[in-house]
Amino acid sequence: MSNWIKNGLSVVHVSNLDVPMSVDHPVYQVKKIKGENNEEVSVSRLIGIKVKIVNGDGTVRFDRFHSKELIPLSVAVKGKLEAYRFINREGEYKDY
Numbered sequence: 001m002s003n004w005i006k007n008g009l010s011v012v013h014v015s016n017l018d019v020p021m022s023v024d025h026p027v028y029q030v031k032k033i034k035g036e037n038n039e040e041v042s043v044s045r046l047i048g049i050k051v052k053i054v055n056g057d058g059t060v061r062f063d064r065f066h067s068k069e070l071i072p073l074s075v076a077v078k079g080k081l082e083a084y085r086f087i088n089r090e091g092e093y094k095d096y
Contacts, residue, residue, distance in 0.1 A: 007024065023051055
């Protein structure tokens with residue numbers, strides 16, 4: 001998982017920079033596979049980030065996105081160009 005994503009962090013989706021969301025938790029998929037010596041081994045992989053969205057009428061809904069689609073709200077408020085620089089990991093965002 002990307003190191004910058006933390007529970008409770010305010011984020012936006014790359015296709016809608018005007019709707020703030022809050023990171024709820026990462027979503028993992030756990031599978032059992034056959035390891036060496038035919039042992040069953042559990043492996044997990046990140047399949048998305050669950051976010052909480054508060055609608056205009058105060059209702060809450062949850063959605064799941066790939067971590068590469070999310071941008072910290074602190075970056076998004078700087079404008080679209082800055083948000084796209086973050087998505088492309090340019091400049092100071094290279095190590096995110």
